[in-house]
Amino acid sequence: MKVGIIGASGYGGLELIRLLHNHPEVENTILFTSSEEGTVFSHKYTHLVNIYDQPLQKIESEKLAEFDVVFSSAPAGVASQLLPPLIGKGPRLIDLSGDFRLKDSAIYEQWYKKEPASALAVEQSVYGLTEWNAKEIRQSQLIANPGCYPTAVLLSLLPLLKEQLIDGSQLIIDAKSGVSGAGNQPSQMTHFSETNENTAIYRLHQHQHIPEIEQAISSFASEAAPITFSTHLVPMTRGILTTSYARVMEGVTEAQLVSCLEETYANHPFVRVIRETNKFGTNQVYGSNYCDLYVKVDPRTNRATIVSVIDNLVKGAAGQAIQNMNVQFDLEEITGLSLVPSFI
Amino acid sequence: MKVGIIGASGYGGLELIRLLHNHPEVENTILFTSSEEGTVFSHKYTHLVNIYDQPLQKIESEKLAEFDVVFSSAPAGVASQLLPPLIGKGPRLIDLSGDFRLKDSAIYEQWYKKEPASALAVEQSVYGLTEWNAKEIRQSQLIANPGCYPTAVLLSLLPLLKEQLIDGSQLIIDAKSGVSGAGNQPSQMTHFSETNENTAIYRLHQHQHIPEIEQAISSFASEAAPITFSTHLVPMTRGILTTSYARVMEGVTEAQLVSCLEETYANHPFVRVIRETNKFGTNQVYGSNYCDLYVKVDPRTNRATIVSVIDNLVKGAAGQAIQNMNVQFDLEEITGLSLVPSFI
C-alpha cells in the first residue's frame, strides 16, 4: 500500500509516521505540506534521521489521487478543502480533524467557527469509531476519524446507554488530557514553565467535541440529552482519562455494568475492561492503541463512575486512523498496531 | 509564641516549619517525634541546614503542656491519643489529621478503620474551616484542621448551597490532586517512574473526606445528601483542583452565583473569585494560602461547573492551620501568611 499524509508536521502526523513504519502492508509513505515544500523531514524532526529523510512534497490533487490511502492530520478547516476533490477517485480518505464528523453543518459552524465541508462530502463520510461502525467504515471511502475525547468517552458509555443500564439524561463527563492534545504550536498555555506543576481548566462546556459525543450517542445508543463536559490539562504529554458520572437505572448492579462492557468488547482486541485494580491510569495504555475501561457503582448514591483511558495520539488519533484503514482494506484490525503499552 | 510540632517529618510538618519560620509572633518552634529522638532535623532534611539544626525531641505530655500552641501533623490515629491529655492545659491544639473532624465516632471508624478519639475530645473540638467558623475557632482550644479536599470543595460550594442557588441533592465532585497529598512514605503508587506521565484514579467513592464534606455542608449550609466524590492523582507535587457539578436552581443566573461567592468572601483575604480568565489552574495559588474560585453555568444543561484550586500543603494543611492559630490568638488572619503564589 502507498500512503500519503497531509499535515505530517503535527503530532497526529508524527504518530502516523511512527506507526506506519512498522505496518506490514504499507510499503511507502509520502508526506505532503502546504508550506514547507522541499524541507527534508528529518532536518525538522531529528528523531526521524535514517527513518524518514525524504523532502516534504507539495500538495497536489492529482498526485494524491494515485495513493491507496490519504490521511489528513491537518487542523480543522483544511481537510474540508483538500479531501472532497478526491471523492470518487482512487484513495481511501481518512481525516483526523473534525471537518467531516458533524452531520449538521450549522452545528459545525457554531462550534468550529469555520466554513463547513460541502454537504455532499459530509453525507458520504462515515464516523470512524471502529468498534461501533466497522461495517460502514469498510464500505466508505471517506472516514471522519473520531476526536480524542469522544473516543475515550464513547467507548466507555455507549454500551451502557444502549442497554439502558445508565441514565443518559444527566451525563456529566470530566476529562483530563495531557498537553500533546493541544498540538505542536507553542503558546502560553503550552509553555513548559506555566504548564509543569499545574493542573488547569482547558475548556468548560465549550469544547467542540461536545456535539460530536452527543451525535454519536444518538447514532449508536439512544436519544441524547445535552451532556455536561469539562476538559482539563494535566502536566504530562500523552494520555486522556475521562471520568463519567451517571445515575444507574433502577435495579441495575455494578456487575451488570461490567458484564455489559465485557460482552460488548469481547471480540474487540483494543478495548479492555479492568475488573479489580488498585491502580488505573493513563500509563497502562501509553504508546498503544488500547482503551481501558473501569466502572464502579457508589451504593450511597446509586451513581456509576465510569473511567476510560487512552493514549490520545494513538487510539485517540493515529492508531484509530490506522485501525480504520485496516478495516477498509480487510486487514485484521490489529495489523501494525500490536504495540505493548510502555507503562513506564 | 512558643510552638511545638508533633509529626514534623511529614510533608504537613515540613510546611509548618517553612511557614512558621517567617511568622512574626513565633519565636521558637520545637519538633517532637515518637521514633527519631535525637536526630538533627537538618541531617534528615538538607534543605533545613542553618534553618533548623536542632535535634528532634521525645514526645512527652508535660513538655508539650508548656507550649502556646501544639500542632499535630502526624497521621490519623496518633493525635487522638496524644492531644486529649492536653485538653484543659495551656496550649492551643491544632490537629492536621482527621482524628477530630467527624462528630460521629461510628462514621470515623467506618471510613478510617481506626479507633476513634474520645467522645469528649471530639465534642470539644471545632472544625477549622477558617472562613466559615472563625468565631468558634477563636474560643476553642482544640481545632480539627480540615482535610485538603474538603477545604477546596467546601469553600467553593458552601455559599451557593447556603443561598440555595444550586441543588445540593445531586452533587458530583471530581478532584485532582498532586502527589504530595499521598505523604512522604515511598510506595509503588508514588514511585516516580510509575507516577510521572500518568493520570490515575486515586479513590472512587471511598475517600475518608466524603463524610467530612457532607458533615460540613450540613453544619454550615443546608441538609446534605450523599455526594459523589472521586479523587485522581496527577503528575505534579503540589496542588488540588476540584471540579464540582450541580444543577442550578430555577431562574438563577451565572452572575448570581459569582456575586454570591464574591459577597461571601469580600472580607476574607485568602479566597479569590476569578471572573473572566482563559487560564485557571493550580499554579496560580502555588506555595500560597489562597483558594481561588471560578464558576460557569452551561446554558445547554443549566448545570454549574464550580472550580476551586488550592495548594494542598498550604491552604489544604499547614497554611490553614496557621490561619487558625492566628484566629485563636487574635492576630490578623494573614499574619505570616502573606505569601505570593510563585506561579512558575
Add this chain to the structure above:
Amino acid sequence: MKVGIIGASGYGGLELIRLLHNHPEVENTILFTSSEEGTVFSHKYTHLVNIYDQPLQKIESEKLAEFDVVFSSAPAGVASQLLPPLIGKGPRLIDLSGDFRLKDSAIYEQWYKKEPASALAVEQSVYGLTEWNAKEIRQSQLIANPGCYPTAVLLSLLPLLKEQLIDGSQLIIDAKSGVSGAGNQPSQMTHFSETNENTAIYRLHQHQHIPEIEQAISSFASEAAPITFSTHLVPMTRGILTTSYARVMEGVTEAQLVSCLEETYANHPFVRVIRETNKFGTNQVYGSNYCDLYVKVDPRTNRATIVSVIDNLVKGAAGQAIQNMNVQFDLEEITGLSLVPSFI
C-alpha cells in the same frame, strides 16, 4: 522605599514582585512597560489578583528618577538604553540582564550580538555577586546583577581558585538548568510536549555567560584560562545544578577544599556548604535565596567534582538583586529574603 520595575512581565520581574511583596522596607512597587501600558497586571497574571491590581505604567525617565531603586529585568539590550540616563540621579539601579556585566564592550558585542551600553555606564557599574563584592556594591549606584549560571559557578569555584587549591587552567563546567531560565516567550524549545521527558543540550561552548565567568574569575580569584562550559535543559521549571571538574593541586585534600568553602562563607547566610549527604539536589534550595555547595575529590584521578545548586529565579536573579539592594541601603542582607526552601 519606593521601587520601580522595568520588564515586570518576564519571570525575573514576577519573582521580584513575589519577593518584594514581603520586604519590610519596601512600601510601594510600580511596574513599567514599553508595550503594555495600562494593562492591569493581575488581568495578565491571575496569580496576582488582590496582590498587584494596578495598571502597568509607561516608561518615562523623569518618573523613574523619583524612585529609590529601579530594577530592570528586561532582556539584554534594553537596560543599556534605559538606565544610563538615570546615572547621577536619585535611584539606585539594578539590572538583571547582561548589559553592564562585561567590562570589554567588544566581548559584549561578540557574545550578545547587540550594541553595548556606553563605556561610561559600564565603567560605573559594579558586578553584583554579593558575597564577593559587597563593599563595591554598597557604594555603587548601578549594579550589574550576575547571570544565573555564573552565580552558581562562581560561588562554588572562586574560593578554591583564589586559594589555589584547584587548577584553574583546565576548568570544565557542566550546567543543568530548569526551563524557566529560557524566559516566558513560548517557543518550540520550551513547548511542553517537546520539553517534558527530555534532557537536552541547551548551548555548547557558546553561552554568553562564559565571558562573564572568566571575567569574574580574573577579578576575584586569579588569572583565568578559557573554560569549557556546557548548558543543558532538564524537564523542571526552577533550579540550576552545576557540576565543575578541576584538577586538585598537589598535596591538597578534600578536607581542605571543604574547609576553604566553609571559611569563605562562614559569615554569609545564603551560601551553605553541605558535608555528608546522600542526596544533593536543586529542590533543597527551591524558592529560596540559598546557594548550596558540595565537593568531592576522586582519589583515583585526583580531580575534584564541585557541585552547586541555586534557584535560578531567586539567587540566580531576583533574590540576589534584592540582596544587592539590601547592601546598597545598609540593610541586613537577609532582609525580606529569609525564605525557607520549599523542598517539595
Add this chain to the structure above:
Amino acid sequence: MKVGIIGASGYGGLELIRLLHNHPEVENTILFTSSEEGTVFSHKYTHLVNIYDQPLQKIESEKLAEFDVVFSSAPAGVASQLLPPLIGKGPRLIDLSGDFRLKDSAIYEQWYKKEPASALAVEQSVYGLTEWNAKEIRQSQLIANPGCYPTAVLLSLLPLLKEQLIDGSQLIIDAKSGVSGAGNQPSQMTHFSETNENTAIYRLHQHQHIPEIEQAISSFASEAAPITFSTHLVPMTRGILTTSYARVMEGVTEAQLVSCLEETYANHPFVRVIRETNKFGTNQVYGSNYCDLYVKVDPRTNRATIVSVIDNLVKGAAGQAIQNMNVQFDLEEITGLSLVPSFI
C-alpha cells in the same frame, strides 16, 4: 524461538516483554520468578492484560535448559548464581546485570560489594556491546549485556579513542539519567514528591559502571586511564544523556571527529551521528534502540564535547539484549527492533 526471562518484574524485564511481543522469530516467552510463583503477571501489571496473562513460573534449572534463549534481568548477584549451571547446555544466555561484565573478580567485589561469579563463567562470557563485539557475541553462549551508562559513553568515545583523535588520559564524563534507571523499588530517592522538580547528584566517582567503561576502553580502543565519571538524576522516566569532555589531539579538527564517528557506524543501523542541530536531547531516541551522537569542538579551549543519548531501557538494556540475541541467532540486528522514537 522459545524465550525465558528471569527477573521479569523489574523494568528491564518489562521492556523485554514489550519488545519481544513483536519480535517475528519469538513464538513464546515464559517468565520466571524466585518469589512470586503463580502470580498472574497481568494482575500485577495491568498494562499487560490480554498481552501476558500467564502465571509466573518457579525458576528451575532443568526447565530453563529447554529454552533457546534465557534473559536474566534480575539485580546484580542473582545471575551469577543462576546462569552458570546452564553453561554448556542448550540456551543462549544474556544477562542484563553487571555480574559477568568485569573480567577481574577483585574489581567486581570492590565496586559491587557482592560475591563474584565463578572465574570460569566470567571467562566464557562476552561483553555485549553489539556494534563493537558482534563477532564474539555470535560465537558465545553467555553475553554480559552492557550497563546503560557504559553503552551511551562507549559508543560515543570508542571510535575517537581508537583513532587517537582525542586524549584518553583525562576523560571527564558527566551523565544525566531518568529515574527508571534506579529500578522499580520505591525509595525516598525515587519518591515522586522529592524527585519531581529536582535535579540531583546520583553518584560521584563511585558508580559501578566506572570499571566497566575503563575495561571496555582498554579492550576496544587503547590503554585506559582512570576516568572521572559523575551521574545525575533528572526528573523524567526514560533517557540518558552523557556529556564527555576530552582534549582534542594536536591538529585534529571537529570535521575529523564527526567523520570518524560516521565512518565507524556507517553500517550500524542503531547509531546515528547528528551533524547540525539546534536541539539534541533524549526524546529523539525515546522508546527506540537508537544511540544518537553529537560532537562539538570548542576552538577557545581545543576541547571536544561529545554528547550521546539513549533510551536507558532500550539501547541501555532490553533493546541491546535483543540485538545481541539477533546476532547470536544470525538474524538481522534490527529484527523486532525497528521502533521509531516516539519523540513526544
